[in-house]
Amino acid sequence: MAKTEIVVVGAGYSGIAATKMLSKKLKKNSDIHITLIDRHSYQTMMTELHEVAGGRVEPEAIQYDLQRLFCKRKNVSIVTDSVVNVDKENKVVKTEQGTYSFDYLVLAMGGEPNDFGTPGVKEHGFTLWSMDDAIKIREHIEKTVTLAAMEPDAEKRKAMLNFVVCGSGFTGIEMVGELIDWKAIIAKKNKLDPSEINLMVVEAAPTILNMLDRNDAGKAEKYLNKKGVKILKDTPIVEVADDHIVLKSGETIPTHTLIWTAGVKANSDAEEFEMESARAARLVANEFMQAKGYEDKGIYVIGDLVYFEEKENMPTPQIVQAAEQTGHCAAKNILAEINGTEKEAYKGKYDGFMVSIGSKYAVACVFDKIHMSGFFAMLMKHIINLRYFFDIRSGYYMFQYIMHEFFRIGDQRNVMRGHTSRNSNVLWSVPLRVFYGSVWLVESMKKIVGNGKVLQPGTWFGEGSWFTDNVVFPFPWLQQAADATSGASEAAEATTAASGAADAAAGAVADPTFGLSYAYGEEPMTVFKSMPKWFSSLMEFIMPNQDVALFMQKFMTIVEVLIALAIIAGLFTWLANAATIVLVVMFCLSGMFYWVNIWFLFVAFALMNGSGRAFGLDKWVIPWIQKTAGKWWYGDVKSRYGESA
Structure with a gap:
């Protein structure tokens, strides 16, 4: 008898959530197999991309290898490949390297930046939606500041040291927060006065951080002002050039760095699937996360890719909580189909929102009633991140997160203000x-x-x-x-x-x-x-x-x-x-x-x-144990997974 095949496309928050649940619930059923396809061999912790872009941590701190996440899941195969199309009638996923038949398909390809057709964004702006984006921003800022330090022309030097973030959502504010922390460090490295580096947030709406309670958003804005960040509200950007931006008012702002975080739309690869879409090109689904028009084909849509209105004109938010919950909803309904039980409609439950502004300050509202800011809000963010590793059952990456965020980090850029992270000579x-x-x-x-x-x-x-x-x-x-x-x-x-x-x-x-x-x-x-x-x-x-x-x-x-x-x-x-x-x-x-x-x-x-x-056996024994035990537990970690790798 042929196995029932479940294919999950995308290893973001929603794809991982769905795959983990399906794998756990079906571990005793040897007749069902799950294939997880992603263009990368790792999951990226998208909510922490700003830490890489802002020079706080190295890329590996927020990359979680899929083999390490699913090493003990015998019913899951990992494939590193890019999906190019879905044959919905014949139920086949087509990738660059092969094809995969499915009985159930979960599309979890996520989103990508939405530039709303603004001229020059693609050519001259920087987006923050992938590891490549984060590394590109980091390298550009380092190079630009180094060149500015040697630039004799005062006007050009000023433009080079103007850093503009477009968009005041979570991503934009967290990005400018990292620049606040990084400013003095990178200035010192290049023998500059930190006051020469100017930070700016440009927002088309009349308010910032619109997902937050207004009082919490006010605290964030006050902190940004205190740190010297200029905030322009109700000010759309209409054009981006290589050395300036143009505002709707006609004013130009000289800058060589425009980081665009103004919106999100569905992954453009999904356009090839020819499925019904709605606002921001998101694929429409019903309350069970089934793709509209293909309910009988076993196709589900989750995460940032899905458009399901929880209330009239209010689709599921493109946040981590919604991504995981839509993933769980789809997984439960696939299990219901397999077991012949009743499906469960999606009911979003969002326990609050928080935004970090640099490594030491945050504002948060948890459980819709507990408001906090500063140290305790930042600590709460770390606790919630650690909870994520518990949810996906990854003690390895929970430990790595603690080490990267509290002990191995440099320049005092953590919530403990560096007290826990000074590296000393154990000699x-x-x-x-x-x-x-x-x-x-x-x-x-x-x-x-x-x-x-x-x-x-x-x-x-x-x-x-x-x-x-x-x-x-x-x-x-x-x-x-x-x-x-x-x-x-x-x-x-x-x-x-x-x-x-x-x-x-x-x-x-x-x-x-x-x-x-x-x-x-x-x-x-x-x-x-x-x-x-x-x-x-x-x-x-x-x-x-x-x-x-x-x-x-x-x-x-x-x-x-x-x-x-x-x-x-x-x-x-x-x-x-x-x-x-x-x-x-x-x-x-x-x-x-x-x-x-x-x-x-x-x-x-x-x-x-x-x-x-130092002068002890741990110098050799511990690395040997880590290498040997890691290989035994996780197998061989590779840059590509799957038969075609």
């Missing part, structure tokens, strides 16, 4: 690493040697060692059991009484004294005098009797030795030091750790900075 932590590991080794060896002699292994494991049959943990239920077994409780009480009497007479025992370093003659104070009740209950569950306790004290000693050796050798130093933190916390809660040794915690945190990469 200087090597002596501390070796010392700290040695401290753990000495302390753990004392538990092995006991009252024996270090250089005579035959004397180890005897009296005073943790490897005897005496429980060393000072937990009441274990000590009571030991007393009952040995019949030594009376002797212990007599000894305690005698000791107490002697101390009272001689005043020989000092009260424990708080201190973070040992002072001669003082009795150090434990972090906890006695265990908290919750921890006591936990320990009693873990070590309910002496037999378990004896095993645990031997096991913990061996673990401490291994941790100590790992730290000294610089092997798995992050994990080893994280383990020491856990051990110290446990010792503290057990009433077995002194304040004077609390520095153990802070040294462990300091050594989690990759200290094993």
